Amino acid sequence: MTIDADIYRSAHLLRRDHGAEAHNVALRRANDQRDRGSLQGATIWHLIQLALAEIEAADGTPNNLSN
Numbered sequence: 001m002t003i004d005a006d007i008y009r010s011a012h013l014l015r016r017d018h019g020a021e022a023h024n025v026a027l028r029r030a031n032d033q034r035d036r037g038s039l040q041g042a043t044i045w046h047l048i049q050l051a052l053a054e055i056e057a058a059d060g061t062p063n064n065l066s067n
Contacts, residue, residue: 007044008055010048014052015055022052030043033045
């Protein structure tokens with residue numbers, strides 16, 4: 001899967017601002033979007049969560065995936 005540069009930028013900013021909680025923040029935002037009926041918004045937040053995992057795998061940082 002190819003993840004767009006904007007998704008990676010968002011993941012980096014989320015990680016900078018929320019640290020170890022970044023995955024949980026992305027998951028909450030994805031769920032909020034889904035609950036509001038925005039599947040596109042939920043998908044974007046899930047992609048950000050995937051980008052966070054890739055970034056952390058590349059630099060050896062343990063991730064904090066909730067599911």
